[in-house]
Amino acid sequence: MGLLFGQYQYSVIVTGESLQSLINAALSSSPQALLIFCCDESLKNQTFVDPILTSLQVPVFGGVFPAIIIKDEVIDEGLLVVPIFSDVKVMLLTNLENADSSDFDMLSDSSHFESAMILIDGISRNIDFALNSMFEHFGYKLNVFGGGAGSLSFERKPCLFSNQGLLMDAMVVIFMPTLFELAIGHGWEVLDGPFLANEVDDNKIIQLNFQPAFEVYEDVIDKFENKSFTANEFFEVAKTYPFGIERLDDDVLVRDPISVEENSLVCVGKVPENTLLYILKGDNKKLVAAAVNAVEEATQATVKEQGLLFDCVSRHLFLENEFKDELKGITSAFNNSALLGVLVLGEIASSASGAIHFHNKTAVTAVAKHPVKTI
Amino acid sequence: MYSTDRALQIISIQHELVMNIGLDLKLETMLNTFMQRTLQRLSLRSVMLMDFNQCELTETPKTHSDGNLYCYPQLTSDYKLTLVEDAKRFYYQEEVAYSCISKQSCHYYFLKVPQFGVLILERYATEIDEVILAALEPLLIKLSASCKACQEHQNLIKEIEARKFAEELLIEQSMLDPLTNLANRKKFNLDLLKTLSSSFTTKNIGAIFLLDLDRFKVINNTLGHAVGDDVIKIVGKRLQECMRQGDTLARIGGDEFVLLVVELSVDYSIAIEKAKKIAKKIAALIAAPINVDGNIFSISVSTGISMFPVEVDSVLSARQQVDVIVQNAEKAMNAVKQANRNGYSFYNKQLESSSERKTQIEKYLKTAIQNDEFEVYYQPLVAADGKVLGAEALIRWSNQSLGRVGPDEFIPIAEESGLILDIGSWVLEQVCQILSSVASNDALKYISVNVSPRQFIHHNFADSLLSALNRYCINSRQIRVEVTEGVVIDNIDLTILKMKYLKDKGVVTMLDDFGSGYSSLSYLHQLPLQTIKIDRSFIIDIDQTNKNHVIVDSIIDICEHFSLECIVEGVENSDEFAYLATKNITAYQGYYFHRPMPKYDFITLLEQ
Numbered sequence: 012m013g014l015l016f017g018q019y020q021y022s023v024i025v026t027g028e029s030l031q032s033l034i035n036a037a038l039s040s041s042p043q044a045l046l047i048f049c050c051d052e053s054l055k056n057q058t059f060v061d062p063i064l065t066s067l068q069v070p071v072f073g074g075v076f077p078a079i080i081i082k083d084e085v086i087d088e089g090l091l092v093v094p095i096f097s098d099v100k101v102m103l104l105t106n107l108e109n110a111d112s113s114d115f116d117m118l119s120d121s122s123h124f125e126s127a128m129i130l131i132d133g134i135s136r137n138i139d140f141a142l143n144s145m146f147e148h149f150g151y152k153l154n155v156f157g158g159g160a161g162s163l164s165f166e167r168k169p170c171l172f173s174n175q176g177l178l179m180d181a182m183v184v185i186f187m188p189t190l191f192e193l194a195i196g197h198g199w200e201v202l203d204g205p206f207l208a209n210e211v212d213d214n215k216i217i218q219l220n221f222q223p224a225f226e227v228y229e230d231v232i233d234k235f236e237n238k239s240f241t242a243n244e245f246f247e248v249a250k251t252y253p254f255g256i257e258r259l260d261d262d263v264l265v266r267d268p269i270s271v272e273e274n275s276l277v278c279v280g281k282v283p284e285n286t287l288l289y290i291l292k293g294d295n296k297k298l299v300a301a302a303v304n305a306v307e308e309a310t311q312a313t314v315k316e317q318g319l320l321f322d323c324v325s326r327h328l329f330l331e332n333e334f335k336d337e338l339k340g341i342t343s344a345f346n347n348s349a350l351l352g353v354l355v356l357g358e359i360a361s362s363a364s365g366a367i368h369f370h371n372k373t374a375v376t377a378v379a380k381h382p383v384k385t386i
Numbered sequence: 387m388y389s390t391d392r393a394l395q396i397i398s399i400q401h402e403l404v405m406n407i408g409l410d411l412k413l414e415t416m417l418n419t420f421m422q423r424t425l426q427r428l429s430l431r432s433v434m435l436m437d438f439n440q441c442e443l444t445e446t447p448k449t450h451s452d453g454n455l456y457c458y459p460q461l462t463s464d465y466k467l468t469l470v471e472d473a474k475r476f477y478y479q480e481e482v483a484y485s486c487i488s489k490q491s492c493h494y495y496f497l498k499v500p501q502f503g504v505l506i507l508e509r510y511a512t513e514i515d516e517v518i519l520a521a522l523e524p525l526l527i528k529l530s531a532s533c534k535a536c537q538e539h540q541n542l543i544k545e546i547e548a549r550k551f552a553e554e555l556l557i558e559q560s561m562l563d564p565l566t567n568l569a570n571r572k573k574f575n576l577d578l579l580k581t582l583s584s585s586f587t588t589k590n591i592g593a594i595f596l597l598d599l600d601r602f603k604v605i606n607n608t609l610g611h612a613v614g615d616d617v618i619k620i621v622g623k624r625l626q627e628c629m630r631q632g633d634t635l636a637r638i639g640g641d642e643f644v645l646l647v648v649e650l651s652v653d654y655s656i657a658i659e660k661a662k663k664i665a666k667k668i669a670a671l672i673a674a675p676i677n678v679d680g681n682i683f684s685i686s687v688s689t690g691i692s693m694f695p696v697e698v699d700s701v702l703s704a705r706q707q708v709d710v711i712v713q714n715a716e717k718a719m720n721a722v723k724q725a726n727r728n729g730y731s732f733y734n735k736q737l738e739s740s741s742e743r744k745t746q747i748e749k750y751l752k753t754a755i756q757n758d759e760f761e762v763y764y765q766p767l768v769a770a771d772g773k774v775l776g777a778e779a780l781i782r783w784s785n786q787s788l789g790r791v792g793p794d795e796f797i798p799i800a801e802e803s804g805l806i807l808d809i810g811s812w813v814l815e816q817v818c819q820i821l822s823s824v825a826s827n828d829a830l831k832y833i834s835v836n837v838s839p840r841q842f843i844h845h846n847f848a849d850s851l852l853s854a855l856n857r858y859c860i861n862s863r864q865i866r867v868e869v870t871e872g873v874v875i876d877n878i879d880l881t882i883l884k885m886k887y888l889k890d891k892g893v894v895t896m897l898d899d900f901g902s903g904y905s906s907l908s909y910l911h912q913l914p915l916q917t918i919k920i921d922r923s924f925i926i927d928i929d930q931t932n933k934n935h936v937i938v939d940s941i942i943d944i945c946e947h948f949s950l951e952c953i954v955e956g957v958e959n960s961d962e963f964a965y966l967a968t969k970n971i972t973a974y975q976g977y978y979f980h981r982p983m984p985k986y987d988f989i990t991l992l993e994q
Contacts, residue, residue, distance in 0.1 A: 148459065150432065151510070205391055207398055257398070259427065259429045284405055362429065364429045364431045365510065
């Protein structure tokens with residue numbers, strides 16, 4: 012059986028020379044494409060990237076993330092170049108903010124692929140639209156996973172690697188013939204609810220049960236947890252109590268509240284109007300268990316070889332030292348080998364029904380079931 | 387889930403989905419939003435809506451929005467076509483709000499969208515709770531209303547667009563000449579107006595070239611209109627070679643074209659030079675032989691050129707300027723026509739003064755009869771021995787303001803203005819009077835009257851002539867009608883009918899000025915003529931030069947061949963007469979014998 016990716020190359024130093032050197036080393040195994048993950052902190056100077064990427068003769072894709080994951084290690088500096096042994100097709104969609112549905116028509120001749128990895132600028136405004144358009148074109152037959160690239164500082168800057176160089180406000184779609192099993196787990200549990208989100212503006216919850224959203228949220232946290240927002244920074248408290256969007260007969264879709272604006276709660280990702288919301292609570296052990304269990308379930312019946320992990324950066328911030336346990340648990344499901352990943356600004360995954368969702372505070376692991384191309 | 391939570395869940399689903407209905411007036415977009423939200427809220431795999439409202443049940447939709455099947459996502463169930471068939475059956479089941487079928491781990495729910503169609507929800511693995519399905523029922527009523535509203539809106543838009551398209555087409559067609567597909571007069575006027583508006587600011591000088599094909603009627607009348615149309619089309623195509631970007635070429639009449647040339651130069655003299663070059667190019671393009679069905683034509687053109695902007699004493703609006711520019715070009719073109727045709731002329735002030743005289747003449751002509759300003763002169767026609775056989779009635783006009791005005795000058799104006807009808811009737815009356823008074827004179831066989839084209843084609847002409855003869859008890863043989871070839875050319879069929887009618891009544895028609903212009907021989911055999919008058923231009927100096935001998939001899943031979951009387955006019959001296967005296971000529975007319983003379987002089991002559 013062949014591998015999805017080969018011997019990866021890592022360098023803690025990120026310069027033109029090191030990038031070129033890692034690429035040369037990765038190319039020595041004659042891959043069909045290259046995957047590059049780079050830590051945001053290490054790429055202050057981006058000028059050397061474009062000449063190298065644009066001169067490459069093989070497809071290249073990847074992104075800049077808050078941290079990269081190699082096996083059970085979170086590494087927040089350095090560069091990872093991974094040779095890919097799958098007959099991938101890379102498509103770019105730039106100027107995402109002004110994209111319309113017809114921009115996705117060019118992707119239509121890729122409908123014969125089994126899977127697609129999506130790397131998207133994590134602070135683009137049109138992420139939901141882009142994912143919905145992908146689903147509209149490909150339906151449930153294309154298994155989709157990926158995550159949002161970018162900086163934890165939320166600074167707008169180029170963050171996606173491609174043969175056209177570094178891109179911002181873009182989406183890179185990597186179609187693959189490889190079959191993946193997706194393990195989606197978050198472990199957040201209902202603290203209170205449901206609440207009717209009767210007034211919403213895109214990612215801002217204005218009213219819950221016809222009351223100002225923040226007041227409702229504040230009351231619940233105070234009532235159940237005895238925690239006050241006046242004494243603490245909002246996110247310090249809120250990172251433990253995200254919202255969950257109810258989906259019929261499905262796990263809730265997590266939405267991370269990150270700030271308050273005039274009694275409204277601003278979340279990462281869109282919240283549909285008139286939907287049912289729960290206020291969730293996180294328990295470290297349950298969170299870790301959920302992520303690990305999901306991977307174990309996904310890998311039980313498959314050959315445990317390789318996986319790609321897109322874990323939420325805020326999950327890392329929340330779990331702190333116990334995040335290591337999550338990675339250990341996931342890695343062990345892969346026989347302690349061959350897990351590569353990144354901490355992302357929002358996770359992307361097809362649900363069991365097929366719809367593509369943008370998650371928060373969730374771990375998405377793509378388990379390569381049948382790497383199809385053998386070198 | 388607690389019962390209160392369940393109630394809230396149902397309310398939430400209803401609200402969330404209802405709020406996503408009717409968010410767009412375009413049906414596809416509206417449904418896309420609704421189906422997308424439904425899919426996510428109910429954890430579905432796909433959503434389809436089959437529209438039976440506008441779709442024949444025999445139709446089977448092929449793609450996501452063809453026919454009347456709307457799908458989200460586009461690539462939906464493998465069983466799409468089967469599901470459509472199931473949906474059709476379900477739609478006509480009475481009192482069943484929804485139903486479900488399961489295939490390979492998937493559940494397909496059919497929900498009726500009242501008076502519209504069927505919504506199909508595809509769910510993987512888990513079934514949808516019946517309570518949820520029942521909760522969807524009310525929102526399907528709103529969905530139906532919204533779908534129908536979208537369709538009505540779209541139909542309205544289609545109707546408006548179709549009407550707009552038809553209107554635009556009509557406007558476009560109303561601007562085109564159907565024969566040549568060139569612009570018509572209306573479009574030309576609009577383009578000239580537009581050009582004038584911009585030339586006020588750019589100070590660029592342009593020109594219009596008014597083109598009239600010389601003697602084009604001959605082609606139509608002799609070879610038919612189909613051939614004439616082909617010639618016009620060829621000419622139109624050739625003229626297009628003179629056009630540049632922004633110029634307009636229009637056909638504004640049967641054989642009239644106009645070329646609008648913009649931005650010749652800002653310098654007037656340069657603009658004039660360029661206009662001359664264009665006029666020469668036009669003439670050369672048209673002069674090249676034209677072959678239609680093996681008939682080869684050589685056509686010439688008379689071109690009147692009017693430069694713009696025009697310099698006028700008074701302030702004119704752009705629209706008034708358009709009129710002036712076109713009128714100027716017409717004046718220039720008429721000047722070419724009145725000269726020898728086949729040339730070009732620029733409009734100038736001199737043309738204006740001749741135009742003013744024309745206006746004066748027309749003005750005084752209107753009162754000439756009532757002021758008794760006309761007089762009929764008679765020029766005798768004699769036999770070879772000098773004996774008077776007949777006479778030609780010739781009108782003379784003397785006006786207090788204008789003095790004596792020659793018939794060559796005022797007859798065309800009278801013809802153009804229509805005054806010729808009254809003048810013709812007056813002349814006829816005069817001739818009848820004199821015939822009546824000299825009835826006892828056996829020598830005078832007839833007096834001929836010149837009849838203009840307009841007079842001849844007038845529906846009442848023949849009957850009013852016969853009525854006058856009756857009134858004065860004159861034998862119809864005593865009066866003859868002289869028509870020019872122009873009369874024949876204008877409408878040959880009508881001319882033949884009228885000539886036959888007159889002939890049946892005993893009135894002889896004479897063809898005047900024969901050989902002067904048109905291709906006379908092509909129609910001569912068709913006409914019920916008795917007499918031909920050879921044009922005076924062939925007789926001048928016929929004794930001194932032999933250049934017209936062949937023509938005159940030929941015409942005399944033709945007359946013999948067709949058994950026609952042959953009359954020569956313009957015999958001015960004994961030498962000319964000596965040459966002609968040997969020919970087979972019925973009568974002679976000219977100063978050598980008699981000048982035109984007033985009525986009483988003529989009566990005196992007859993009495994001698």
